[in-house]
Amino acid sequence: MGSRQFRPKLWALGLTVVLCAAMVALGIWQLKRGQEKAELAARYEAAAQRPPREMTAGAWAEPGVIERARVAGRFDGTRQLLLDNQSHRRQPGYRVWTPLLLEHGGIVIVDRGWIPADGDRGKLPPLPVPQGEVRFTGYWRTLPEPGMRLDVDNCAPAPWPRIVQYPTVDELRCIYGESLPGGLFLMDADVPGGYVREWGAGPELSPNKHYAYAGQWFAFAAVLVGLFVALSFRPKT
Template sequence: MFGAALTVFGVAFFLWLGFWQLGRADQKQALLDQYATAQQTQVEITPQNAASLPRYQRAEVSGRFDPAHQILLDNMPSHAGQPGYRVVTPFETAAGWLLVDRGWLPLGGSRSQLPDIQVGNDQRTITGTVDELPRAGIELKAPSVDASVPWPRVLSFPQQAALEQQLGQKLIPGLLLLDASQPDGYERIWEAHLGFRPERHVGYAVQWFAFAAAAVILFVITSFRTKKATDE
């Protein structure tokens, strides 16, 4: 009796895990579809649409960089896993102030020696992809930054409200990932933020379903052998 109850519990648990992984696969596929759809058209960022553009929307905007108040996002590894920074520069537009991610730079020999990230403040039109600010896996209270700390400032997973306070400007939500074809940028390999791809979640689901099937088969074999031994 205990074996049957344990088997039912195990099978139910394995099936739940399998269907959960399938659900995650559907979510990741929806994210990929959203990315592909948003990349098909390019819109101009205006005062009317600036706060409501969907994530991964391709966009263009005219304005000027503010080279005097730049941010180095810390704990941002490259695609190859190398430690470094992402360079974020405020960009003044008719729609408001927009954060522009100009790409990734390696950490260098010492944290005390920051990279040279100067950029001109001439009028220009830039293109890129709308995205969210990077977030930590576990949200922690952002440490306060002394106003006397010089720019560029090294920050780890800052929230928009904290950035607005430091910059003294109201910001358009999110940021713009500067296109790789645009000048004044660094390493830029932009893609949808997935973690595991849908195929991997499906693979995990198959494993959990296989465990459920194995538990049923093992229970049947064990029950058959027990019954046979009892009959003898």
């Protein structure tokens, strides 16, 4: 390149720096998401090795802790929730949250799994529940939290079943009463009366896709830098 010299344009330099910084930031974010998924899967695996404990009305889920637990009671099929914006294998749907009236008093929210959404958002799926006394095992954990919480009032009166957007413990207690424990019970996959359940497994919890996305963002940044350098060599004047 004896007849050419490196003379980048300032606007190109600024644009490259901004875009590269954004791509690297997105790559780092995807790496962190992958690590979070891997850690969550490890907590499910560790919990599966321990015996379940009996759930009581005063139970409280510790942040970051997943436990095996056992519940007994009767489902209340008249006051169910549908957690919105939940996908499974890229298909949109809901998670079905059903209150269980504990045999010794109190209430706990049971996640019975994922169900697909109808193409018509105004048409909700039927949500039958097992009748009579039920007893089953599952995982006990804190409520799921979104990456960005929308400004919605999950406690506002609405017909049942209600569609909600990641309700907090306070919002659930507003709906069901102050005796509600602070957590969510995930019904085991082999328990009848539920929907799609892949706790601790399945593509939605795999960190590999996040690592792949991170690699793509870092590759895009490298290609952009290469193009910037190559195009910045111009003939000497």
